[in-house]
Structures are given as C-alpha cells and as structure tokens.
Amino acid sequence: VSAVPAASSSSNEVTTPKANEKIEIFRVSPAKLVVPTLAFPSISTADFQFDLDKASDIIVETAEAFLPKLGSARLVLVDLSHGSTILSLVKAKASRKNIDSGRFFTFVGDITKLHSQGGLHCNVIANAANWRLKSGGGGVNAAIFKAAGPDLEAATRARANTLLPGKSVLVPLPSTCPLHNAEGITHVIHVLGPNMNPNRPDCLNNDYTKGCKILREAYTSLFEGFLSTVQ
Ligand code: AR6
Incomplete structure (x- = not known):
C-alpha cells in the first residue's frame, strides 16, 4: 500500500531576485496548490458483500479509463487497514497495467481524516451510501x-x-461544515452500489452479471461526478 506525499500547502512562493529587481512575494491560497483529488472507498465490498476480486477488476478498469480525462487530478482508493484485501488487489492489478501510481493509488486511513491524520489532500470524497441517503447505519x-x-x-x-x-x-x-473547514473537502459524492447482502434492500441474489454491470455504472457515475468538479 503506497502513500504518496501530499501536495505542498505552503502559502508563499518567493521569486529569486535578479539585479535591480525587487523581491516579489506571491500569496497563493493553499486550496489552489492542491491537486484535485477524489478519495473513494471500495463501493459494495463490505456491508453489501460484493466479491473482492471482481470489484478490484472494475475499480482498476474504470479508473484507467477515466485518468486521461482528468488532467492532473488524482484518484485514491482508501480503506481503514493495512491488511485491506481490496487495497492489495487493486494495487497489484494497477501496477500490472502500468497505471501511473502518482495519479491512481491506494491509501490507508479514515476517509474523514485524510488531511488531518494522513497528510493527504483530497478535495472530494465518495460515500458508499444507502438508497435512502440516510445518515447512520x-x-x-x-x-x-x-x-x-x-x-x-x-x-x-x-x-x-x-x-x-x-x-x-x-x-x-x-x-x-467541519469536513470542509478541517479537512478541505468541498464535495461529497454519494454512490449506491449493487447489494449482495440478503439482509439489505434490493439484494441481487448472487447475480454477478447484473452486479458487475451496476458496480461499473456506479464507478463511472462517481468519476463523472468528480470530473464535473475538475472542469
Ligand atoms: N474510512 C475509509 N474506509 C472505510 C471507512 C472509513 N471511515 N469505513 C469503512 N470503510 P461499507 P458497502 C471501508 O460497508 O459495502 C452502510 O451501512 C470498508 O472497509 O461502508 O457499499 C450504508 O448505509 C469497505 O472497504 O459500504 C449501506 O447500507 C468500504 O469502506 C451499506 O453500508 C465500503 O464498506 C453499503 O455497503
């Protein structure tokens, strides 16, 4: 699992003075120095019980398809533990496809504390939501x-x-909002993935033909939402 250093948050840039030239100090807002970055959890693979190997293929393929549209913006798959299977699978598959690890990488941390605890600057985070868009659960x-x-x-x-x-x-x-002022997050993108858990609504009863299609749509919709914040 790799942790890529966060972009500089220094608020001043100082030019080197040439002869007879006065020193100019440019004040740059820290937000402008941050590379647009989407941090997202693995949709559907915990409570919704979606197969990890299939999910990792879909994450890597959709991220690879979106990177060329995103300019210098970054996509970061986040999970809570260093032992996360989904992070390991995605990291290995992305590396096999030679995807630029500066623009698509995995990160261990709490998605609500990436800046304050992990030193990672993300301006957009994704949520693995429920169909009612309700808090809790x-x-x-x-x-x-x-x-x-x-x-x-x-x-x-x-x-x-x-x-x-x-x-x-x-x-x-x-x-x-505390997530905005403490963590620098300007947008949350709620995503509803396919559900394979019989105890949750709209269970797909192990139908992975439908499930993979829906998970692919979910990531495509997520990355399009992020793209709209970058443009
Ligand atoms: N930071 C980063 N990743 C996390 C965090 C966190 N704070 N918490 C969990 N994960 P899940 P689903 C990872 O179950 O499978 C909810 O109750 C977790 O390890 O949150 O799509 C909703 O209301 C896993 O890799 O989402 C829905 O009803 C990933 O986030 C249902 O669960 C997604 O796990 C959605 O289930």
Missing part, C-alpha cells in the same frame, strides 16, 4: 455523516431524497 456512510454533521444531511436533501443502484449524487459542502 454502519461503515463509511455512518463515518462520513457523523464527521460532516447536519450540514451534509441538509445539503444532501437539497439534491436528492433517494438513489438508484449504480447512480451517484454530487453534494457541495458549505464552508461551515
């Missing part, structure tokens, strides 16, 4: 809604009330 959804506070619930409601499997919704975070 478990996994990454509970963590993101908890860290963002009521601002995220209100901003989400202003955009959508429900989500279909394979779809996503881009939600801008107000600057009052």
